Amino acid sequence: MLPPASQACIGDITDERTRLIERYGGGGLDISAASEYLRELPHARFASLAYQRPRERPYIQPRGGFPSVAKQRTLTLAFDQAGADFIPLTIDSHTRHNDYETATSLLAAGLAEERDLLNGYPLVSHGVESTRGLFEGIERPVSLRHGTPDARLLAEIALASGITEIEGGGLSYTLPYSRGFPLERALAHWQYVDRLCAVIGPADAPVHRESFGPLTATLVPPLITAVVQLCELLLAAEQGVTSFAVSFGQTGSFEQDIALAGVLRRMSAELLARFGFPDLRVSLVYHQWMGAFPTEASLAWQLIAVAAAVSRLAGADKVVVKTPEEALGIPSIDSNVAAVRAVRYVLDMFPDATAVANEMIDEERDLIGSEVEHVLEHVFAQPFTTLLSSVHQAVLTGAIDVPFAPHEQNAGRLIAGRGAGRRIRILDPAAVPISVDDLRREQRLRGERTPEQGPLWERLMRDIRILA
Amino acid sequence: MTEEQLSGPGVVLGLVGHDIHVVANRVLTIGIAENGFRPYNIGTNNDVDDFADAVLETGARAVLVASINGEGEKSCAGFGARFAELGLSDILLYIGGNLVIGTKPAEEVHQVFASYGFHRVFHQPSSFQTVFDALRQDLGHVAAR
Numbered sequence: 097m098l099p100p101a102s103q104a105c106i107g108d109i110t111d112e113r114t115r116l117i118e119r120y121g122g123g124g125l126d127i128s129a130a131s132e133y134l135r136e137l138p139h140a141r142f143a144s145l146a147y148q149r150p151r152e153r154p155y156i157q158p159r160g161g162f163p164s165v166a167k168q169r170t171l172t173l174a175f176d177q178a179g180a181d182f183i184p185l186t187i188d189s190h191t192r193h194n195d196y197e198t199a200t201s202l203l204a205a206g207l208a209e210e211r212d213l214l215n216g217y218p219l220v221s222h223g224v225e226s227t228r229g230l231f232e233g234i235e236r237p238v239s240l241r242h243g244t245p246d247a248r249l250l251a252e253i254a255l256a257s258g259i260t261e262i263e264g265g266g267l268s269y270t271l272p273y274s275r276g277f278p279l280e281r282a283l284a285h286w287q288y289v290d291r292l293c294a295v296i297g298p299a300d301a302p303v304h305r306e307s308f309g310p311l312t313a314t315l316v317p318p319l320i321t322a323v324v325q326l327c328e329l330l331l332a333a334e335q336g337v338t339s340f341a342v343s344f345g346q347t348g349s350f351e352q353d354i355a356l357a358g359v360l361r362r363m364s365a366e367l368l369a370r371f372g373f374p375d376l377r378v379s380l381v382y383h384q385w386m387g388a389f390p391t392e393a394s395l396a397w398q399l400i401a402v403a404a405a406v407s408r409l410a411g412a413d414k415v416v417v418k419t420p421e422e423a424l425g426i427p428s429i430d431s432n433v434a435a436v437r438a439v440r441y442v443l444d445m446f447p448d449a450t451a452v453a454n455e456m457i458d459e460e461r462d463l464i465g466s467e468v469e470h471v472l473e474h475v476f477a478q479p480f481t482t483l484l485s486s487v488h489q490a491v492l493t494g495a496i497d498v499p500f501a502p503h504e505q506n507a508g509r510l511i512a513g514r515g516a517g518r519r520i521r522i523l524d525p526a527a528v529p530i531s532v533d534d535l536r537r538e539q540r541l542r543g544e545r546t547p548e549q550g551p552l553w554e555r556l557m558r559d560i561r562i563l564a
Numbered sequence: 565m566t567e568e569q570l571s572g573p574g575v576v577l578g579l580v581g582h583d584i585h586v587v588a589n590r591v592l593t594i595g596i597a598e599n600g601f602r603p604y605n606i607g608t609n610n611d612v613d614d615f616a617d618a619v620l621e622t623g624a625r626a627v628l629v630a631s632i633n634g635e636g637e638k639s640c641a642g643f644g645a646r647f648a649e650l651g652l653s654d655i656l657l658y659i660g661g662n663l664v665i666g667t668k669p670a671e672e673v674h675q676v677f678a679s680y681g682f683h684r685v686f687h688q689p690s691s692f693q694t695v696f697d698a699l700r701q702d703l704g705h706v707a708a709r
Contacts, residue, residue, distance in 0.1 A: 553591050
């Protein structure tokens with residue numbers, strides 16, 4: 097493979113943008129709407145600038161999306177008042193799958209029946225004007241949270257609505273979220289989104305991109321998270337993105353959380369230097385536990401509090417918060433607000449947190465780093481001319497394999513479980529090319545398998561529900 | 565352990581409906597293999613003909629249909645009749661999961677799905693072990709291929 101480089105940039109996307117926007121034909125959106133609106137937007141609304149400011153604790157980012165403009169506005173104001181540093185806009189699943197018609201009709205039916213028939217905000221159905229109104233008077237960045245393999249139109253409308261942070265990526269928003277959307281097309285569509293984000297903002301306030309590290313949040317080994325994050329970082333760098341966040345979900349092991357944060361920081365910097373992208377600024381985002389949540393509110397609160405503390409100790413730049421109603425369905429506004437206040441309360445307890453270090457963390461950091469290097473070098477060694485094709489091929493051959501992903505092009509053969517200290521261990525790497533030495537270390541760290549643990553399927557079930 | 569290395573009777577499993585939460589399906593696949601069967605996991609969003617095609621392709625002896633929160637109940641009606649029509653009346657048909665929205669007496673749920681032609685119904689099973697035990701009992705006489 098040729099090294100990841102700016103020659104892989106898709107360049108001028110004006111023609112493709114024009115066709116896409118014409119096909120949509122929605123009010124308020126034309127090819128210059130986004131750049132003009134972003135030029136006038138207050139600096140406080142830019143995620144990239146927020147990341148450049150010094151701070152004493154991670155920024156707090158809740159999630160949340162309701163179908164109607166009125167309810168979303170109420171949520172936005174409530175978050176603002178509760179002190180959320182980033183305001184979310186979470187998109188419904190019909191829109192995520194580009195089924196705008198169904199989203200629009202369920203929005204209308206829900207408004208008529210006065211109940212929510214969508215699990216998020218149907219951004220394409222609402223369009224630019226209504227969405228700009230949601231954030232009037234808000235002096236915080238807004239982040240688009242979705243799960244969309246083809247997010248081109250969504251990103252166009254979001255940017256024109258003054259949203260300055262776009263989450264997702266060709267791997268991280270396809271493998272965990274779609275069964276059949278062709279991966280190669282998703283990767284190409286995300287090149288469009290990356291390129292759009294690179295060119296649309298003012299020169300001194302770029303649009304920020306963030307990847308989605310939790311993936312399926314089900315026994316995903318840190319190695320897989322890191323490989324996906326670093327591939328998406330490099331793919332975005334190729335398109336000229338200059339502000340990017342890698343992220344990961346709480347692993348359920350304190351040591352692995354700290355270790356993974358360290359590996360992501362180090363390797364992001366090394367890869368960008370190696371391939372000649374010195375101007376890209378990388379941030380680190382930590383997602384509170386994304387796996388099966390406890391139904392009991394008092395337990396859910398403990399998990400949220402501990403996750404907040406870990407985000408601080410891991411040196412995250414931002415923490416994405418969960419709510420005590422997580423296991424029960426879509427959280428209410430009150431529950432969301434309470435979670436933001438609680439996380440802030442915990443974060444303020446660690447004003448001078450310093451880096452945590454011990455032998456176990458060192459061992460994990462060393463092992464994860466070595467595994468990631470092996471897999472990435474395998475990706476870079478593919479006989480293709482572009483990183484996109486190499487990444488695509490790596491998924492098809494199972495070199496990148498996301499456990500429990502529904503996508504039919506994902507191998508789904510790697511098996512991981514929890515070993516000593518509840519840390520995630522690779523039991524069978526399948527086609528993921530880690531070294532023999534590293535596999536031996538995984539086996540050693542897994543600890544003895546005892547008959548009381550029962551068959552593998554029973555153990556996996558237990559490991560998956562470990563915090564539920 | 566890979567699916568190809570196993571030699572016991574084949575079991576096709578998959579979900580009806582769009583549910584993207586495939587965790588249980590993957591764990592079932594591993595458990596079916598651990599219990600000496602050959603699993604063929606056909607993923608989400610299947611209808612009766614998808615299951616029948618998979619049986620014809622693989623020579624499987626049993627089908628395990630999973631449904632979550634009552635989704636896909638429509639695709640289950642007439643399941644047994646369709647299999648008979650395709651000459652597959654000797655294939656064991658199981659259905660399991662959380663088979664209805666809300667609460668309904670278990671007895672009623674069993675009756676409904678039995679009338680669709682399912683030989684065994686696992687509504688909200690407490691453990692997958694009950695499914696594996698049933699497979700062993702029902703396919704115990706089938707020689708490994």
